[in-house]
Amino acid sequence: MRGADYVVKRVAFACLTIFIAITINFFLFRVLPGTAVTNLARVPNATKQLREALTSEFGLDKSKWAQYVLYLKQLVHGNLGVSYANRQPVASNLWTALTNTLPVVTIATVISLVLGIATGVLSAWRRGGFIDQLSTNTALVFYSFPTQWIALILLFALSRYLPTAGTDDPFLLHQPPFWQHLENLAQHMVLPVITLVLTLYGGNTLIVRSALLETLGEDYVLTARAKGLRPRRVMRTHALRNAMLPIVTLVALSLGSIVAGAILMEVVFSWPGIGDALYQAVQQRDYPMLEGGFLIVTVSVVFFNLIADLCYFVLDPRVAQ
């Protein structure tokens, strides 16, 4: 019963967060000068009739409140408006961008987590020693480098050997065979993935190390050692297992920084993902795209946070109490 309560509570909070984001989004963009009509009516010989027709079509003659309700209705139907820049529906633009972003971010997150856990465990294992100092300080330094700077440095160092922009080579015409396309895509993904891994691994190392040090001080670890278990076993089954709880929380909370890293990385490597879409929208003042992009990113972050919350519940049912 308690568990169901917890799940319902978390889902409700996620929904509320998304609803607030939608509302902020709506009012934030309505204070801007100009509307969809001023944009669409910017054609030669635009008549007053055209403007009026557009105004009533977009419902801009109604009250703000009615417009808000209309906006919510359209959102439920998946209509995010039309991009000013390429006149395509924002939803389909963003969907393409999302399918480009997700593989890179997923691969980078997994690699950085594995790397972070490895270095974090090593640090906690040799706490206070030379290896710990080296690994922790390296992690701190990488944690401090701006993502765009790491990306630029990688460009200087490796642009001779690896593709530096986009998802594939433009000269791959005539529908290349699948494996050739995949190989090309993989080559293009190397630098973006390395950039994200280097940005994320530092934070992960510090998180894992501190979580482990906390659990290593617990009584059950002392008991395990007193029982004469091998240090390796104590670390793996007693310390690390319990340290996974705070690690999951902190990694979930760092989702925002993963998004931030992805935006900066995509700008440098012209990776046509959600971050690049946001950047282009800012450059071209393409407000519908920006509005939709913010919404998509927020919804994804809230969604993954919810999943982390539920994972936490599975790992440790006590949180519901």
Next chain:
Amino acid sequence: MSSTVAGLPTGPVEPRAHRTRATLALLRARPSATVGLVILLVFVILAIIGPLIAPFSTTQATGIVYAAPSGKHWLGTDDGGIDVLSLILVGGRTSLLVGGAATLVAMGIGGIIGVLSGYFGGWVDSVLMRITDYFLVIPDLVLMIVVATVWGPSLSHVILVIGILLWTSTARIIRAQVKTLKERLFVRRARAMGAGHTLIIVRHILPQIGPLLIANTVLTVATAIFDETALDFLGLGDPNSVSWGVILEHANDRTAVSYGAWWTVVPAGLCIALVIVACYLLGQAIEDALNPRLRVAHLSVNKWKLRSLVGRGPDAL
């Protein structure tokens, strides 16, 4: 309040000398804090005198385009033939100023929300903490981008945008501290003597959370500078001022990579990273010193003193 009672100290309980000694002890016990403090001081001094000692103008070309580092231009020139060293020196002031000002805004909001939430509890606490939860989940940088775009690029907008989004962790930490302080004897005694909420908060709570607030301030400066660099890089900073973020933006936009002009990128990034590392070292050290529980773990980069686990009871580790 301050009526003199025989036998009771009337002035502040902790004299200044004691506090200075405590600070020195902190720096001695944690070399990383000294390193952080020294780096920060150097950058603050550079930010103050930077524009005065900059060898060349930052608005006019003084060399050829993308000239490599030389005796005349120690860090080379950028796409407009402008001396990079001068840009770094002048840009440091903007970066630190924006980072510092944004942090002040964040500390103001976070401090107020944390104190109100922890002190009053009840529905005030519930409402404020739900708001905090919301801001904690929202991806900071994306909301910053949206708000900065809507408001238009300017220095004060960047400061405000960062400030109103970076207060969440401060609010939570302060709230936890105030919650425990509120139940301490001296606060209950003051309340029993008829002190009002304002008086208790100003006279008894605020001085106690001061050090914690300072530690948080230093840590927040790091994030603020990171975010400022990102906003500048995306073209949302003040177009008329030079900052480290803008230097990186120009390097990326104006094809410094194809020229192989690494000197336009490396120095600015190193400066940003140095300031951020220094903030972490110092902030973490202060936080460690304040909270004995954190001393063992957390994000501490300090030497972790290995002690024998046996025979220490609850004090172990």
